[in-house]
Amino acid sequence: MKFLQDFFDKVRPNFQKGGKYERLYPAFEALETFAFTPPHTTHDGVHVRDSIDLKRTMFTVIIAMIPTLLFGMWNVGYQHYQAYGMEMSHWDCFVFGFWKVLPIIVVSYAAGLGVEFLFSVLKGHSVSEGYLVSGLLIPLTMPVTVPLWMVALGAVFCTLIGKEIFGGTGMNFMNPALLARAFLFFAFPAYMSGDIWTDLSPEAGRALVDGYSGATNLVTFDENFRNLPSPSDMFWGFEQGSIGETSVAACLIGALILVGTGVGSWRIMLSCVLGALFMGYLFNLLAPASMPNHAMHTPGYYHLLMGSFAFGTVYMATDPVSAAHTEKGKWYYGFFIGALTVILRVFNPAYPEAVMLSILLMNVFAPVIDHLVVEQHIKSRLKKSKLSRA
Amino acid sequence: MGKTIHIRRGYDIRLVGGAEKTLQEAPSSDLFAVKPSDFPAITPKLLVQPGDEVLAGQALFYDKDRPNVRFPAPVSGEVTEIVRGEKRRILEVRILPDREVRYAEFPKADLARLDRATVIQQLLDSGCWQYLRQRPFSIIADPVDVPKAIFVSGFDSAPLAPDWGFALASERENLQAGLRVLNILANGHLHVGIREQGEGLTEADLGDAVAPENVHRFRGPHPAGNVGIQIHHIDPIQPGEKVWTVNVQDVVIIGRLFREGRFRADRVLSFTGSCVHQPRYVRVRTGQRMSDIVGGQLNSDHCRIIQGNVLTGKTSSADDFVSFYTNQITVIPEGDKPEFLGWLLPGFHKLSLSRTYFSWLWPKRSYNLDTNTHGEERAFVMSGEYEKVLPMNILPTYLLKAILARDVERMEQLGIYEVAEEDLALCEFVCTSKIPVQRILAEGLEYMRKEG
Numbered sequence: 001m002k003f004l005q006d007f008f009d010k011v012r013p014n015f016q017k018g019g020k021y022e023r024l025y026p027a028f029e030a031l032e033t034f035a036f037t038p039p040h041t042t043h044d045g046v047h048v049r050d051s052i053d054l055k056r057t058m059f060t061v062i063i064a065m066i067p068t069l070l071f072g073m074w075n076v077g078y079q080h081y082q083a084y085g086m087e088m089s090h091w092d093c094f095v096f097g098f099w100k101v102l103p104i105i106v107v108s109y110a111a112g113l114g115v116e117f118l119f120s121v122l123k124g125h126s127v128s129e130g131y132l133v134s135g136l137l138i139p140l141t142m143p144v145t146v147p148l149w150m151v152a153l154g155a156v157f158c159t160l161i162g163k164e165i166f167g168g169t170g171m172n173f174m175n176p177a178l179l180a181r182a183f184l185f186f187a188f189p190a191y192m193s194g195d196i197w198t199d200l201s202p203e204a205g206r207a208l209v210d211g212y213s214g215a216t217n218l219v220t221f222d223e224n225f226r227n228l229p230s231p232s233d234m235f236w237g238f239e240q241g242s243i244g245e246t247s248v249a250a251c252l253i254g255a256l257i258l259v260g261t262g263v264g265s266w267r268i269m270l271s272c273v274l275g276a277l278f279m280g281y282l283f284n285l286l287a288p289a290s291m292p293n294h295a296m297h298t299p300g301y302y303h304l305l306m307g308s309f310a311f312g313t314v315y316m317a318t319d320p321v322s323a324a325h326t327e328k329g330k331w332y333y334g335f336f337i338g339a340l341t342v343i344l345r346v347f348n349p350a351y352p353e354a355v356m357l358s359i360l361l362m363n364v365f366a367p368v369i370d371h372l373v374v375e376q377h378i379k380s381r382l383k384k385s386k387l388s389r390a
Numbered sequence: 391m392g393k394t395i396h397i398r399r400g401y402d403i404r405l406v407g408g409a410e411k412t413l414q415e416a417p418s419s420d421l422f423a424v425k426p427s428d429f430p431a432i433t434p435k436l437l438v439q440p441g442d443e444v445l446a447g448q449a450l451f452y453d454k455d456r457p458n459v460r461f462p463a464p465v466s467g468e469v470t471e472i473v474r475g476e477k478r479r480i481l482e483v484r485i486l487p488d489r490e491v492r493y494a495e496f497p498k499a500d501l502a503r504l505d506r507a508t509v510i511q512q513l514l515d516s517g518c519w520q521y522l523r524q525r526p527f528s529i530i531a532d533p534v535d536v537p538k539a540i541f542v543s544g545f546d547s548a549p550l551a552p553d554w555g556f557a558l559a560s561e562r563e564n565l566q567a568g569l570r571v572l573n574i575l576a577n578g579h580l581h582v583g584i585r586e587q588g589e590g591l592t593e594a595d596l597g598d599a600v601a602p603e604n605v606h607r608f609r610g611p612h613p614a615g616n617v618g619i620q621i622h623h624i625d626p627i628q629p630g631e632k633v634w635t636v637n638v639q640d641v642v643i644i645g646r647l648f649r650e651g652r653f654r655a656d657r658v659l660s661f662t663g664s665c666v667h668q669p670r671y672v673r674v675r676t677g678q679r680m681s682d683i684v685g686g687q688l689n690s691d692h693c694r695i696i697q698g699n700v701l702t703g704k705t706s707s708a709d710d711f712v713s714f715y716t717n718q719i720t721v722i723p724e725g726d727k728p729e730f731l732g733w734l735l736p737g738f739h740k741l742s743l744s745r746t747y748f749s750w751l752w753p754k755r756s757y758n759l760d761t762n763t764h765g766e767e768r769a770f771v772m773s774g775e776y777e778k779v780l781p782m783n784i785l786p787t788y789l790l791k792a793i794l795a796r797d798v799e800r801m802e803q804l805g806i807y808e809v810a811e812e813d814l815a816l817c818e819f820v821c822t823s824k825i826p827v828q829r830i831l832a833e834g835l836e837y838m839r840k841e842g
């Protein structure tokens with residue numbers, strides 16, 4: 001890698017103070033630190049540092065998303081061929097999906113990182129790694145049929161409104177990727193709901209199978225939960241939906257990686273699940289016996305398998321910046337997300353994507369939760385000091 | 391003896407280069423210096439000028455705000471030079487030592503009959519007062535205060551720290567004398583923390599110098615040996631209260647002062663780190679040149695010499711002088727080399743508390759850490775990291791944010807009076823965003839001292 005190092009060494013003067021491209025330094029720095037861990041040494045305070053940095057953290061999250069991505073690619077192909085009633089190999093399904101999903105990812109990264117670089121140059125701060133994750137989260141939350149310009153728009157919205165106007169990664173109060181998803185959902189409902197979940201590009205000499213329905217299980221759920229796919233199909237993800245959301249199994253692998261490495265908060269994930277189960281079973285108890293098909297009768301654990309609950313819980317709710325920051329607060333934050341999701345699903349059929357809205361809502365409330373936890377902490381400290389004085 | 395206090399949160403950074411249990415005398419130096427910058431929050435006023443002859447224990451300068459707090463010469467000899475920096479700030483008072491040290495003589499005390507006023511006077515006269523630290527703020531104590539208690543930690547849990555049980559084995563009488571003196575100073579409220587098992591002072595070392603109910607046993611990882619952590623678990627500092635702390639090695643020096651009537655500032659240091667040929671213990675004199683100790687002992691030119699441990703020590707050099715509070719010298723490699731795709735590789739040899747590198751598969755391994763930051767500074771992103779290594783009922787992130795906002799009331803409420811930089815050093819070590827935790831805290835403490 002000597003030549004690469006030499007190259008950076010050679011061009012660096014151009015970007016440093018007084019150089020030709022001085023203003024582009026943040027962009028140069030981003031590229032250089034991407035290739036080489038910087039040679040910075042500690043100067044005051046501790047002399048040694050833990051090896052983890054934000055790049056590694058974000059990279060770990062990406063690794064954790066790979067299972068959902070791979071499964072999503074396969075499922076895109078699988079759903080496509082199913083719609084045409086064709087029996088194809090797993091490999092064919094995957095290849096079909098791969099070529100459909102790849103452009104979405106490329107556009108998402110290109111547009112988002114473009115804005116990120118632009119801002120870092122304009123404002124002179126270094127490029128943050130946050131978008132490495134957002135850039136993959138956005139495609140995974142899209143239907144595969146999404147037009148590429150919309151992906152680009154979403155990515156730009158994500159970086160611009162989701163982060164940069166607040167000062168960049170770490171300063172935002174809502175999950176940027178989810179915010180972008182919500183923006184597209186409300187701005188372009190025609191592209192984000194309805195029969196858009198399966199890629200129906202024509203297959204020569206084939207017609208859609210009879211009885212094909214492009215509805216996700218959440219739509220089915222609204223009509224009559226008894227028509228939902230089997231729990232095992234929902235668990236493994238053999239169903240329609242956004243690219244990355246369908247497989248609970250893949251999300252669980254991701255959760256294992258996040259919790260195992262210590263990058264994702266197990267408190268949030270667990271409390272989300274507890275919140276959903278609590279509300280789900282509470283509704284089971286309260287459900288009107290006279291209406292056997294009412295959504296309140298849905299078995300509580302179904303809520304963990306349906307829609308994007310697993311995906312949202314594992315990858316979105318755990319975003320450390322927009323979640324609650326106190327350890328106690330994380331319990332409340334997650335519990336409310338789970339509970340709210342079930343409430344919205346059961347009582348508000350207009351927005352089947354309840355997970356997204358619940359997380360965004362709790363993002364807004366996370367600072368309040370933290371504030372209450374901190375106040376409580378201060379009170380308990382005060383009480384202790386009074387006790388010891390008495 | 392109270393029950394054992396179990397510290398659960400924290401982390402022991404395992405480093406290679408631990409000191410072998412052999413003690414060597416450092417060669418005598420041809421130049422000594424006392425650096426006012428060693429002492430926290432003082433404004434030095436000189437009492438000597440070049441050409442003056444001084445005795446060991448004679449004051450060289452005093453603190454402008456508290457003229458009776460004085461800073462002594464560690465050896466006798468001739469003051470050769472006052473090294474000054476910007477704005478004529480005093481950096482070093484250099485002394486050319488006599489061949490045989492001549493001491494300023496102070497009364498030898500009968501420990502059974504000492505009273506508090508006499509103790510204070512002798513500590514002030516001899517310049518030993520500066521060994522007493524006050525919490526809050528970790529500054530030199532004020533002689534007019536009566537502290538709630540005095541705390542001494544009998545073990546050091548920092549990486550590669552000296553084992554006091556070994557280092558002070560020959561000083562047991564001085565140690566006990568020092569503890570007795572402190573007990574008088576604390577009106578009987580002297581607390582000592584020892585390790586339940588392992589390195590450090592034992593009950594046998596303490597003898598009957600400390601009341602048995604004031605000896606507290608601790609178990610658990612670093613920072614269990616930090617006196618601030620021990621205070622928090624024994625008897626936390628409440629707003630308005632002051633407690634004092636003394637480093638155990640300085641207790642020995644105080645003990646010598648009262649037993650021998652002399653300020654004899656020998657220190658035993660652990661000379662450690664992966665860049666040291668033969669890590670071991672060395673007996674040095676305060677103010678001695680560092681080159682006497684490190685010269686010819688390092689296996690690399692490109693390393694960092696630290697007075698103290700890798701978490702809280704100060705960067706030093708061979709031209710520097712042993713400071714008044716140094717207990718340890720650590721020498722580790724400088725890490726100023728870029729690493730290709732360092733953040734992407736599996737990292738079998740990269741130490742991290744997170745398990746994002748595969749080194750967690752070998753939990754018992756010792757590491758040869760260098761000074762690389764492993765990434766650039768970022769805004770706060772991760773949460774819950776600091777809490778894992780701070781065994782106190784304190785929300786570190788919120789405390790730091792209150793400091794950054796200069797919110798005096800909040801800082802108080804969140805417990806700034808209980809902490810010193812060293813207590814949050816591990817938070818800085820684990821920080822993903824590479825935030826300078828200790829610097830922020832130091833700024834906060836200084837702000838509170840001046841405004842609060």
